[in-house]
Amino acid sequence: MSRERRSLYHFAHARAGDKGDRLNLAVFVYKDEHYRWLLDQVTEEGVYQLFAHRGVTGVKLYPMPNLAGINLVLEDVLQGGVNGSLNLDGHGKTLSSLLLSMTVESPVSR
Template sequence: MRARLHDIAHARTGDKGDTSTLSVFPYRDEHYPDLVRELTSEAVRRHLSTHIRGEVIRYELPNVCALQFVCRRSLDGGVTTSLALDTHGKSLSSRLLSLEIDLP
């Protein structure tokens, strides 16, 4: 079964310089293994390819059932140097939640 990520999870975003951090939390703990399996660094990089020009590093946080993605070169130079409308990258989390994943 295919589902949009926003149907099973929510996300928070942070930023520093030209790096965004995207943290994804399932609404229900039993969906954490699905996120680990489906939400790879490559999947995030591919889905956000128009915004992320650098590497994407994934960190697994099983004690809190979360995944964190550190996205380098994602803010067009950073808050103080970018001409982008969303220099903080807050919309990246919403865009990420539109990703479709497979659920058992």
């Protein structure tokens, strides 16, 4: 039996920051018991594919088990950085929304 697929934002929230052409995204599940599920659903490869259209060259995931979250660092995804890009909306907070739109399998209810 397959689980329902939904957007990540149903199960987690995110914070974002940018410096130059590097984006930092932190994702935290709403329920601590979903932390292991988060690690299975949000992978470096999956995030890389989600941001491929923006020219990302690398994604590194750092687990944060004590906070029930993960920290993702994306390289070369800001199209030159805030000061070097003509794109006014493609930074920080708007890209955390893109991540939260990622389709994931719903966690198993207990």
